[in-house]
Amino acid sequence: MKGRQFLSKVFRRHSSNSVYLKEKEIATIPKYLHEYLFRTEAPITAVPCKVKLELPALQGNSLQDHFGCISDTLVGEYFKLLEEGTVVFEKNVELPKTWQMKTGWLRYTRDGRHPEPVPYPLEDVFVFDVETCVSRGQLPTLAVAISSEAVYGWCSEFLLNDSKYPEHTRLKHLIPLGGKDISRIAIGHNVGYDRVRSQEPYHEEDSAIRFMDTMSMWIPISGMADHQRSMYEVDDLVLAEELMTYCAMDCVATGKIYSKLWPKFKERFPSLVTLYGFLNVGNAYLPINRQWNDFFKVNEETCENKKVTAAQAIVTCAKLLIEENSNGSAAQNDPWMWQFDWSLDKKQNHPGWFYKLFRKRALVQSDISNLVSEDVVTKSAMIPAIFGMTYGPYPVYKSKSHGWGFLVPTSIRKTVQDQDEDFNIPSDSIQEFVEKNMKISKKVTLPLAATVRFRGCDFYKLPHPSGRGNVGDILSKMFASELDEKLLKPSRYQDQFEKVLMSLRSTRFWTSYRERYHSEIPVWYEKEVGTDNDLVGAIAPAIVPAGTVSRRSVHKLWVTLTNSAVTPPGFKLVGADVDSQEQWLAGLFGDASAAKSLPISERRAGVTPFSEMMLVGTKSNGTDLHTVVAKQLGISRHNAKILNYARLYGSGERHAELFLIQSGVSAQNARIISKNLFALTKGTLSRWHKLNKVLLPLVHRFNNSGGKLEFIGFGGDFYVPAYSNLQCDTLIDFEKYVTESLRSQDNCSIGTEDIVQFMYENSAQPHFLYNGGYESATFNFLEQESQKKLLRTPILNCQLGDSLAQLPDEAPDRDRFNFKYRRSVMNWLVQSSAVDFLHLLLVCMEWLCNEYSIKHRFVISIHDEIRYLCPEEEASRLGLALMLSNLYVRAYITEKVGISQLPETIAFFSQVDCDKVLRKEVDSPFTNPDGSTVENGVAWTFEDLLKHNNGTLRKIK
Known part of the structure; x- marks a missing residue:
């Protein structure tokens, strides 16, 4: 155990930026389960067995053999047909x-x-x-x-x-x-x-x-x-x-x-498990009833009603604004409305801008209650002005050249320079408004330079969510978070503004989904159900089984479809969400890579801090990754969680900085926090030499004698700092120590230069590795894998597509291409491995259901969740089959990457849902289009399902 303890200590000493992580013992599955799955002696961390499961016999000599056998049984006939088709077609x-x-x-x-x-x-x-x-x-x-x-x-x-x-x-x-x-x-x-x-x-x-x-x-x-x-x-x-x-x-x-x-x-894609996934992920089946048609009608009516309400709210507020600014000079001093035409029409006595709110000029005289959505222009630069929209404390303004931004009085900016343009901006009233509004508004950090300088005011462009370009609509989906967090908000007529905002959001959603809804084909069965002669049918959605380069399935109507799926009488929907699937895989890959430096018997999950926090860290005691990062950086756990996921998918320091700025952090602090975030998590990227493996005992001896040489165990090799690293002096001391040790052993004179060459593999070309962060081992694995000429997933050996693969050495701009798409390749490796997980889960479920004659029907899989339809009396057996499938799949994956043990915390789903409808949580309120509510479903734990089924998948008579 000494090697493992030493490696763990090294990770904790150098992985937390002076924050020492106490190593935790990670409990593993009970002894009988370990021996059944891995066929090796159980580790001392195995938890006591509470209830013993009755398990089916595995096929072959290992889990790897077993999945090969069951996938061949399930898909072998289809493989033969596909082989035959190649010749025929x-x-x-x-x-x-x-x-x-x-x-x-x-x-x-x-x-x-x-x-x-x-x-x-x-x-x-x-x-x-x-x-x-x-x-x-x-x-x-x-x-x-x-x-x-x-x-x-x-x-x-x-x-x-x-x-x-x-x-x-x-x-x-x-x-x-x-x-x-x-x-x-x-x-x-x-x-x-x-x-x-x-x-x-x-x-x-x-x-x-x-x-x-x-x-x-x-x-x-x-x-x-x-x-x-x-x-x-x-x-x-x-x-x-x-x-x-x-x-x-x-x-x-x-x-x-x-x-x-x-x-x-x-x-x-050499595995038959992958072929099974290709053939069955698209074999979706969603049960529906009359609510499918009602869903469309209700959404149409709701959307139209909200549009009418919004149109009437806009006109109501516009009329109030005209009344409040009946004095012409007052209108010209309004921080927003000064820019519009206030000259009155001689016949109807309305200002010029008011007419532009209507589709037809004659509608100006209409009673507000008679107006419909088509009568009023709900998208124009006048709408934010009518409601006095602000960004932080500053009034918004739309420039013809620069899009939406905000106006800052130059006295508040404290520096006055030559004006670029001359506008009749009411800078005094703007300054008065801003000074009052600063006390009740979110603080905004101003960029170093204004976009345009007007007389008395500076104009700053609003930051575009994509990082570039002008902002064309501040009420669009892109600014939803700013509106929700009141960074963008109305300064007047707030209640009426809420009606407008709700209408815009509802309209955007339904406009996007209306045509997609019509593209589906609901098929109705010719039979009567219940006393209401209700329609019962199904949808077979047109899923693309591998719609992305990472083989994720794609469908254009996930949300509407899932919300409309309802079981027929006597049936239940049973399913689960895979807990933190991609983070677990990324942490496991880091563990496996680090553990290759250890003897096989000492390799375990959780040897790296990132993986350990994933396995045993909890939100409640503040030891999960998101809470730890939040505390160290002084940010909210919510923001830490967003940044942690973004980093895993390849986002860099600049992205984190922009996100923090949009969350209200000053530019200077955002830069500091972003830098500290990456040092704390990803670590520091520096040069390292690959050490000759025979010298590892000398590293231990050197450090035990007072030396402080860092080393990285990665992929079965060991790396020590290069000369350009901050540990240069320690490295030179270590080289002297090695030289003296070798000379004393060999009893002969060896030149120092020869010894240095012997110590390292190609010392002229050091390796770039991360060190000092919670996730350093994971990112070292991802970075090194992404540079392979032939990259495959560690689980099912699926190969990276040509569009992202490394270009040949002789290709022009090869290095530029490889660098540009490196993050995409790293993202592919994690996401594609998650697809491997799903395909294994599908295969295992089908095997268990066939083995125990559990009636079931695959419904749908959306990334990390999976759902089945079954008769009500089969629900708990199907739920237990899901739990066991998770066990088999996690064990298969950990064994495949070289770790033959399974932590108890991830062996089973945290819960399996049993419900009548598809919803995110079984206790989320669910209202049918007709106004009736659906009772809550049930969330089963593993212990619940053991009790329900007496510890077996066999049908109990």
Whole structure:
């Protein structure tokens, strides 16, 4: 244990900027679980067993073998079909010269015989493409499938009969593909679009057909891609035949693309677990009821009502402003309204600016209560002026050249320089207002130089959230936090302003989601449920299984979809959120890298401060990372948490500085805090020499004899400070010590220069490493991995895509490219490893549910959360299966990176949710569109589920 204790002490001595971290013993899973999972002797940190679980036998000799075996069982047949498809689809395909336009599927064989009607494509692997008529709706109009034996054409009854689309979509309106019990594969480009127009994804019992998306194959291999096909008008059947040929040619092209991609896919993603993820992440199924339609109606009405309220509020305040400034000179001295036309109209006696609030001049005379949203201009520079908006204590102003900013009287600025422009700004009234407002407003740190200097006032541009450009709208989503924190706020008519702000936010949300909502296809089952004859149906969302280079799944309507999912009677939604998934992975990678310097028997999780805080630190006693950082830097825990996550994803000191400034910290303090933050967490980047491993005992002896040489254990190697490091003097002393030691051992004369060369690996090229921070080990791992020419995830060996991979040595601007995208590569490594985690979890859940005959249906996975649908009586068994899946997956990952033990704190989910609806927390208030409320769900702990199931997944009679 001496090696581990020494390494731990080194980390704590040099990892906290003079803040000593007391090493904590990290409890690990009980002895019987450890031996079952790792097949090694349990460590002394194993906790006592309270209730013993009945567990299934593992397949193979290790967890690594086990996951290989179960993934082969689950996806092996699909793999064979995909292999077969590579051979089939690379060949040229002869398409039918003419298409018969009949409802349903027609099969065109290679021998040219008369096409025959079939219920669905007969072969088990085929390329598939669907066309729609977007001017009429989202239902399929034409489809083509190509297999090894035939070409298939499908035609909708709505095309042939020119009939209206139904009010409620039924299964019969979609395309049948077969595969209820037999493994089948439909291959397509952006195949999620085609999947949602097929029958099988909507079946209440999951079908065996799966969809392979060539776009998802392409994105993580070579970069982003997009593809969407739509048929706009079909006027006659001749045109329809042409479009059928076009659709078939699309299939041919997709088949050839697939044939080229599949060999690369196997090479880049060698694990069958990854293939299972590709085929099943997109196999989502969301149960819905009548509330789906009500949701749209209620949102439309609510949005419109808020827009009307906002329009009337604006006009009300504008009229009040006119009354309060009936004296012309008073209007010219208003800190905001001085810039607008106050000349009165002779007929109606309104100032010129008032007319510009209305879409039509005649509406000026309308009664306010009769105005609707379309009558009033709700987006203009007049709106903030009417409400007297301020940034901190200063009135806002919109410059034609520089966008939105704020005005600071030069007497408050204390320095007066030549004026760049001459405006009739009421600087005296502005100064009077600012002096009063300073007592009740948030402090704003002024930049060193004004953007523009007016007579009596300086104009400062508002900082754009992106860091560049002019601000065009201070009431936009980009300034939501400033508005919430009252850094931006109205100085008058506050109650009416709240109505306007709420309307803008609601309108933004619903405008964004209205069209996306209509792009979904709710399919309703032909049966009655309950006493209200309520509609029951499902949505099969068009998910892109790997929509980013890190293989994260993507869907354009997550929020609306999840809030609208409701279980049918007798069913429950069971799921969990993976606790701090990406932070745990990053900390584990740091541990594993550091632990490689230790004997295998002494490697453990939590050897580095970042990982230890993740595993045993708690918010309640102030030992979690966010609280520790907040205390050390004197900032709020909330801000520390935001900065900690941003840093993990590659943000630098400048980003932290800008965030702190936007949070109200002065520029000077923000710079200091940001610098201290990175020194405290990431550490200091400096040069280090890789030490010859045989000399490590001499490092221990040197330090035990009074020396103070720092070293870093990283990736199985040891590093000591380079000459340019602050520890230069100590390093020279160490070299003398080594020289003397070697000479005395060898009893011969060795030149000092030769010994120095022997001590280090390529001393002329030192390594850049972080040291002295909580997260130094993690960032050393991420930095070093990001520089690999062939980078793969540590868990499932998935390879980095070409768009971010290191350029060849001979490539022009190679170093510039690699440096520019280094942070993106580090981010990829963490996020892509999190996707590995999800795919392992899906595989393990399917194995356990099959093993114990637990009825279930995968619903959806959104990054770090996963949800299933099951009969109510199966809910607790499914919940226990989720808990155990987390155990298996975490154990698999820790063992894969070289640590054969599992901390108790992360072995199981903190809770598994059981609910009737999808919501963030089971006790979050949930109101249906009809105004009724949904009772709270249940959050089960591991102990709860053990009691419910008597410690077994077997069904108890």
